[in-house]
Amino acid sequence: MNQVAQFILEGSKDGKPSKGRYKEAQLKFNISRATVFRLWAAAKKQQKNGDVIHLVSGKTTRLHRKYIELDLTLLVNMECTKRGSIRRLAQGLGASKTTVGRWVKTGKIRAHTSAIKPDLTATNKLLRLRFSLQSLELDRILNVIKFKDMHNTVHIDEKWFYITKGTHRYYLAPGEPEPYRSRKSKKFIGKIMFICAVTRPLIAENGEVLFDGKIEIFPFIEKVPAKRNSRNRNAGTLETKPIESITKEVYKAWLINEDCPDSRLSSVRFRSPARMAQL
Incomplete structure (x- = not known):
């Protein structure tokens, strides 16, 4: 700013700039014509008051907070x-x-989602390796080793369900009596376990589904005779009750027992070597 005022002052005579001096200052300092007039007016005012020409910018600088560095x-x-x-x-x-x-x-800090990894023992690793090796077969036509088609392998999995819910919504007709449900304890509702058996579906070359692979879902239940008479049944009447304690002995006996609900599960090949280790 002082350079602009000094440049105009050098080309002035008796305090009046020469013709074209404003234009020269505009081009030399690459500023607008209005800025040239404003700076020269401020310089003349200081000169008129007898002060030394010293122009100061009135623009306020914004102070930014210093960024914190990551340790x-x-x-x-x-x-x-x-x-x-x-x-x-x-x-x-x-x-x-x-x-x-x-x-x-x-990217200075990396986000990571941690998942629990299986804590495998040496026995578990050996069983997994054996299971993988048993899934291989030799194709004598192509003379290559490939994975078995697993059409004769049954995959099983189990799931626990509560026999009933603590609260349940029903939609009733006007005047219809509300259903009455009762349990000895709301906190300890009995559960029943179901086992699901599936296998690889069989599909013909024309796309027809010969077998969808769904075998059945079986509940872990038992028939127990009633111990005493009640208003609902007589003593000795067989009642269907869930097996509440499913141990590995019960699980294994249920699969290989001759009284198994489906004989197709008598020679199940597990999909998980960890399940084989448990049994």
Whole structure:
């Protein structure tokens, strides 16, 4: 700014700039014509007051807060249990949540989702290896080793279900009596386990489904004679009750017993070597 005023003053005579001096100042300093007039007016005012020409910018500079640098040593030495959320991580690093979020977004901090890995023993690993080797066969036509088609392998899995829910919604007609449900305890509702057996579906070359692979779902139940008379049945009447304690002996006996509901499960090949180790 002072250079602009000094340039115009050098080309002035008796305080009046020469013709074209404003244009020359505009081109030399690459500023607008209005800026040239404003600076020269401020310089003349100071000169009129007898002051030394010294122009100062009235533009205020905005002070930005200094960014906090990430201390990687502090981050690495922090326990993983204290790094489960942005809030806890910000507390440990002594920074705001916004700053920590910016570090994550820019890649200075890497987000990772941890999943539990199977804790396999040497026996488990050996069983898995044996299961994988048993799934291979030799194709004598092509003379190559390939995986078996598994058409004769039955996959099983089980699932526990509560016999009833604590609360259940029904839609009734006007005036219809509400259903009455009762249990000895709302907190300890009995459960029943179902086992599902499926295999690989068989599909013909024309796309026709010969077998969908769904064998059946079987409940773990037993027939127990009633011990005493009641208003619902007489003593000795067979009642269907769920088997509440499913041990590996019960599981194995249910699969290989001759009284199994489906003889197709008498020679089940498990899909999981870990299940084989349990049995």
